[in-house]
Structures are given as C-alpha cells and as structure tokens.
Amino acid sequence: MGTMVDITGLRKEFGSIVAVDGVSFTVGQGEVLGFLGPNGAGKSTTMKMITGFLTPTGGTAKICGYDILEQPLEAKKRIGYLPEGAPAYQDMTPSAFLTFIGEMRGLSGEDLRKRVSGTVEKVNLQSVLEQPIETLSKGFKRRLGLAQAILHDPEVLILDEPTDGLDPNQKHEVRTLIRTMAPEKAIILSTHILEEVQAVCTRAMIIAKGKVVTDGTPADLEGQSPTHNTIVLTVRSGDVYAMQAQLAKIDGVKKVEEMGQDGEFTQFRIFPDPGRWIIADVGQCAREQQWEVAELQVERGQLDEVFRNLTAPKQALT
Amino acid sequence: MGRIKVILKRELAGYFATPIAAVFIVIFLLLSGAFTFYLGNFFVRGQADLIPFFDFHPWLYLVLIPALAMRLWAEERKEGTIEMLLTLPVTMWEVVVGKFLAAWVFTGIALALTFPMWITVNMLGNPDNGVIVASYLGSLLMAGGFLAIGSCMSALTKNQVIAFILSVVVGLAFVLSGFPMILNLFSGWTPHFILNAVSSFSFLTHFHSISKGVLDLRDIFFFVSLIAFWLFATATIIDMKKAE
C-alpha cells in the first residue's frame, strides 16, 4: 500500500477567514477516504489545493511523489478531479467535451476513442452523448463530471460530492463504480450522505472549521457514538418501572433508559458497561420474566450522531 | 505546443457552435462595407485603394472586439469551468495563449471574408496590392492588440457587460492617444518627449504607418509586445482572482 497522496500542513486563508487550518494526512493505494463535515468546513477548499487549483497559504500536497507546487504538471497528470458542481462547457456535447479532456491529457486516435466510449459506458451516458450539455439534467451533468475525472484512469481520484443530485439507482451504480476502481487507486471523496461513507469508504475523516476532528474507519466512527453497542429492547407494555429495575439488575448493565411507549409496546435502551456484550443476558432476562419481546437488537451507533457531536456548535453553558 | 492547439480548437469550435460567429461576421462585414462606401466615399474619391476601408478598422474593432473578448474568461469563471481547466495538466500561459489565439484566428477569418472588397478595387483600377497586403497585416495585428486588452479585462470580472465596457474604455485610450485632437490638447504645454510617448502608444499611429505599406519592424514590435504585455497581465490576474 504505497502512499499516493501526502498532505502536510495544508492551510488556506481568504482574507481574515481561515478556510483550512493545518490539515495533514496521507492516503495509500486501495484507500477510499471520505471527507465529512458541515457546510463551510473547508472540504472543497482542501480539494482545490490538492488538485493545484488554489495555491495554499501554507503546506503542500504530494501526488505520487510529485509536489503539486513544484511539479504541478506531473502531479496533475496523475489526478482525476470532479470539482464541486461538476462544471462543464455548456455549449458542447458530452462526446465533444470528453474528447477535449482526453486530448488535453495527451490521448489521441484510437486510444482516445476507446477511452471515451469505455468511460461513457461506465457512467451510463450513452443516451445523451450528442445533446448539448446545457440541456442535460443535473444527474447526467454529474455523471459527465465523473466521466471526465476517470477518463485517463488516474492513480488518484478527488471527487467533490460525486453522488449529489443522482437518483437512488445511479447513486448505487456510482458507489459500485468507485468500489471497483478502488483497489488500484487512492480516492478522496466528500459527501454529506453518511450512509455513503459506510457504503464505499475504507476511512472517514470529519473536518470542522478547517481542522480534522476525527480520522478512522467508519466502524471507529460508529464506536464513538454514545449509543454504540447499546441494546434496544421492545416489549409488550407492563409495569414499566418493574421492568426497568429488572433490567438494571443484569450483570454488566450500566444504565437503562425508557425510550417511549405507544400503548401496546414499550421500548428500552440498555447501556452496557464498557467492553461488555450483554445481548444474551438481556434476552435471558426477558425470557425468565416472560415478557413478550417484539424487538431485540444491538445498535452499531449512529454516524449522524457522532457527526453532530463533533461538529455542531457547542451549546452555551448557562 | 500540443495543448495550445487543443484549446484553440475547442474555443474556435465554440464560436461556431453558438450564434456568436454568425452575428460577429455579418455585423463586421456590413459595418465595414457601410463605412467604406457611405462614410468613406469609396466611389467619389475615384481612387483605386482601400484606404477608406482600413481607416475605419480601429473604430470597428473598438466596439466589436470587446464583444468577442468579453466572454473569454468571464464566462469561464462564472461557470466554474476554470477550475476544471486549470486542474488539467496544462500551464497557465498555454491556456491564456490558446484562448487568445482562438479569438485572433476567428477575427482573422472575419477579416479574410472582406476579400470581395479587394477584388472590387482590383476590378475598378490598379491598386498597389503590396500596400493592401501590408494593411491587412496591420489590421490583424491591431485586432490582436484589442483582443489582448479584451482578454485582460475579461479576466478582471465575472460580469461580461463590465468586461465589455472596460475593454472599450481601455481600447479607446489606446486609439485616441494618437488622435490629432487629443495630441493637440497636450502640445504646447507638455514637453515634446511626453507627446511622443503618448502618441507612440497609439494604435492609430502604428496602424497608419503599417498601412502606408512600410513594414517597419518597430510597428510590428509595438503590437507584438503590446499583446505579450496584456496576455501576461491576463495570466497574472487569473492567477490572483481564480478563487473568487
């Protein structure tokens, strides 16, 4: 797993705004790194610096060993980039546009034709190839942006919100495409869809106010959720207090919360002591008490909860 | 060099993919014809040359070329395509030169389409065709000067209307600085060398000297270095303002 993207101390100031504040990380071959973060966190700005569009105020990025500031052409050759909003020349057709991108990347003749047609198939653009880009729907524009990024089969892919505006089928296809390309490449993508991180990323990074706040596998992230490994138990309503007391008696249970009842059923959330695996004991308890169980499951943890905890503005202490 | 050609090709195709090409060429031909025949008294003069035709070129370019150049960068920045373009493996100067050349080639095509004028004078008399060739060359060089100014003004703003107005104003300064009326304003109270400096920046002075048929290297050098200067300014401004 060679390092393909090496970022050190990246910083960008726009006047008095610090958009990116000392971001460092590396991405190796086979990794799919998901950038998460609230609006204005600095995800796009970071990507713009990695791809050589913006000059950093400080720090730099190395792409396959080539410094984007010192050897921009060599670095850019190895990058495929989908900018935010997937910009493209509106009066061209997708086929002319992709040919242009291919020629700019030094492809020509039969090779170019094959690359274009192969890429068009990968992102399902066949039906709109000769239609002016300005008349394409948002999803097709996004797919065209993706096509232009992967056309030259780059070693490093930087995708700013690649599935934004796609329908569920296309989202699925694009995620599958990203997964199939992943083993040979280093991929960085940004997204606001947390399931997307679980679906395609091998690693997730949350950025807030220009700084990296967590970096780990999606499972690590879930582990930070306060509800990680808690048990959700739904039973037919009875004496709620008695039930709660009964559950709290189980060995390894730290806390039991009643989450609500809807007349027929009552739901509890049971928090284990750290490192304890208590679902079997909870099940046992329910059987012994002859409760009618409607649902019993372990929660993996909510990514959106972790996301909110890490990035939402802290409530003022009163 | 290859990438400049690819950019040139795409830009040029862009002119013809939109009504811009047709509108520009038709208006250019109509106006240059109208000016020559009505205002320039082409027939009344009874001389077989194209002086009235070329005399109006600075004024035609002053208005028409900004209209052509205003979208060069403004549109690219407004649509965000500049981000895609500049993250391709290409240098800034290749992009700046490629886009400029496309607009220049396009102007050259429009200029070449005035050939019936040339044929007409040759049918009516015996013009000095050497002078005419030189005038065409001078006109093309001057068009390049206007275009390079337009390119730079287009880099300054995302708004094409503002880009247009700025290019007309700057272009006008470069035309007027050789106009006798303006020069008279300066003469008498300014030292001679300033007067010379002002008029030496004039498109008119250099264009007229080329269109007399004397291909003085200094006139050619003037336009070439003027183009280089404004393109350099374009690249610098794009580099500074691309983030916005």
Ligand SMILES: Nc1ncnc2c1ncn2[C@@H]1O[C@H](COP(=O)(O)OP(=O)(O)OP(=O)(O)O)[C@@H](O)[C@H]1O
């Ligand atoms: N050209 C610019 N001039 C001034 N400020 C800018 C510029 N570009 C970005 N910013 C600021 O930098 C910060 C980071 O913006 P950025 O676009 O990187 O956020 P993001 O994480 O991509 O957000 P989103 O999720 O909304 O896409 C924001 O506060 C933004 O206003």
Ligand SMILES: [Mg+2]
């Ligand atoms: Mg963004």
